[in-house]
Amino acid sequence: MLNEEVVKNIIDSADEDERDVLTRREFVWLGGAAVGAIYLGAIGYPVYEYLSTPAQRSAEAAAVTQTTLDNAANLPKSSAMMFKFGARPAMLIHHEDGSWSAFNAVCTHLGCTVKYEPEQSRIFCACHGGTYDPRTGANVAGPPPKPLTKFNVEVKDASVIISRA
Amino acid sequence: MQASLSQEPKKRLAAVYDWADERLGLTGIIDLARHKTVPDHKYSFWYYWGGISLFFFIVQVFSGILLLVYYRAGADAYESVRQITYDIKFGWLVRSAHSWSANLMVLAVFVHLFSVLFMKAYRKPREFGWWSGLILLGLTMVFGFSGYLLPMDDLAYFATKVGLEIPASIPLVGDLITNIVRGGQDVSEVTIQRFFALHVVILPLMYIPFLGFHLFLVQKHGNALPPSEEAKPMSERRFIRFFPDFFAKDMGMWLIALNILAILASLYPWQLGKQADPLASAPEGIHPEWYFMSQFQILKVFGRWFPGAAGEALGMLLFTAALVVLVLIPFLDPGSKSGRRARTVTYIGLGLLLGLIFTTIWGYWEV
Known part of the structure; x- marks a missing residue:
């Protein structure tokens, strides 16, 4: 009897004096929510x-800084070849004077893949008519807001080594 | 000033609720949940197994959709399951959860079937609940059978080959039907493609309406009472509120089911065998999933006792007879007012249950 009264007094005083103390109801709710959050996390993390x-693999692939194109040195003059740099398409151009350029081939406007047109001496995007300079990658006409990213090109025997500038 | 600030959102919320209530009748639904009661008695435990089956079905839908993200049916099937199991992060866990949950669902469905049978819950007015339940059981087993082939490892390949011999032994039309289902005379990537369509499109399309009907009937008629409870006068029966009491218990069961599934799926990950090779001979001890073991063993034993086509035909006859008896169960219980005296159904149920268990153990014994 005495014990019960003491406990009741303690609870009462806790309720009345210290408003910061959790009530039993709040404690149960909080505990339930915490356990629920743990379950959600334990299911959500593997699913994520x-x-x-x-997406993670492609981000890893995109992190490459260099790629070697075997036998690409045989590419005829005034032509281009497409290759994958990391996860995205890229373009290697062999100019008429024998010099080389390489660009990210994704249009800076809305992400279409661009095309080299030697007879017009331009890189052209068929989606919205964006036009780039084939030697510098500069956006010269149409909607593209930025130039194409240019890569370094190094010809070594029959191979061409492309690296980030 | 402060009071009006805290009052304002509450008022708005009430207004939104009233607006929706007027159009959807929410108050009626809430009232129904509030006043609905569920009988509480010493057999109550057996009344959770339908809910547990439903839980595993939901897990199947969820994990199945996740597998669909990477699975490729057809010639590439094995390679895609290999990638899911060994390459994609946590793919092994998703696949393991799907396989374990499938097995646990079949188990829960069987427990549910026999609970309903022994508690005589199929009696008037619940006959349609019993029949829709039998259809759901059949669909569940076809789900299991069609899903088992999809990884196309050697076990899946031979289990499907053997399993398809059962419909093939139907007199006259068996071969024709089986060849159409299989997409040729042997299991191949054509079979995977159509089993895949069956597993993820046709079966769910059939299953979900029957499940909806089944659940609607449970709501319409309420939980059945076992005969021993029915015999008691109303004053001696106990009830608990559906919400929150029964609901909380139901969710507690789901939580236990989730934990068991998590332990099994993570500690005993589902294995992937070698890629199926149509020219390789069957590995030793080839056998179907446990829930087909009984039928497998009966066919095997009958084949031993009655050589030739007679064994298979007799086996099929037995399965058909068992199915007919199950369908007719509600009519075999004429004293529906005092199911207590319906001993026939209890004996049939015991016979079926013991027969299933005995032939299953026998089958594993001989493997």
């Missing part, structure tokens, strides 16, 4: 990792 694996 599972679904994002390809």
Whole structure:
């Protein structure tokens, strides 16, 4: 009897004196919410990792700084070849005077893949008519807001080594 | 000033609720949930198994959609499952959860079936609940069978080959039907493609309406009472509120089911065998999933006792008879007012259950 009264007094005083103390109801709710959050996390984290694996892989692939194109030195003059730099398409151009250029081939306007047109001496995007300079990558006409990213080109025997500028 | 600030959002919320209530009748639904009661008695435990089956079905839908993100049916099937299992992060866990949950769902469905049978919950007015339940059981087993082939490893390949011999042994039309289902005379990537369509499109399209009907009937008629409870006068029966009491218990069961699934799926990850090779001979001890073991063993034993086509035909006859008996169960219980005296159904149920367990154990014994 005495014990019960003491406990009741303590609870009462806790309720009345210290408003910061959790009530039993709040404690249960908080505990429930915490356990629920743990379950959500334990299910959500694997699902997130599972679904994002390809995105992570592609981000890793995009992190490359250099790629070697075997036998690309045989590319005829006034022509271009497409290759993959990291995860995205890129373009290697062999100019008429024998010099080389390489660019990221993704249009800076809305992401279409661009095309080299030697007879017009331009890089052209068919989606909205964006035009770039084939030697510098500068955006010269149409909607593109930025130039194409230019890569370094090094010819070594039959191979061409492309690297980030 | 402060009071009006805190009052304002509450008022707005109430206005939004009233607006929606007027159009959707929310108050009626809430009232229904508030006043609905569920009988509480010493057999209550057995009344959670339908809900547990439903939980595993939801897990199947969820994990199945996740697998669909990477799975490729057809010739590439094995390679895509290999990638899911060994390459994609947590892919092994998603696949393992799907396989384990499938097995646990079949188990829960069987427990549910026999609970309903022994508690006589199929009696008037619940006959349609019983029949829709039998259809759901059949669809569940076809789900299991069609899903088992999809990884196209050697076990899946041979289990499907053997399993398709059962419909093939139907007299007259068996071969024709089986060849159409299989897409040729042997299991191949054509079979995977159509089993895939069956597994992820046709079966869900059939399953979900029957499930909806089944659940609607449970709501319409309420939980059944076992005969021993029905015999008690109203004053001696106990009830608990559906919400929150029964709901909380139901969710508690789901939580237990989730934990068991998590332990099994993570500690005993589902394995992937070698790629199926149509020219390789069957590995030793090839056998179907446990829920087909009984039928497998019966066919095997009958084949031993009655050589030739007679064994298979007798086996099929037995399966058909068992199915007919199951369908007719509500009519075999004529004293529907006092199901207590309907001993026939209890004996049939015991016979079926013991027969299933015995032939299953026998089958594993011989493997």
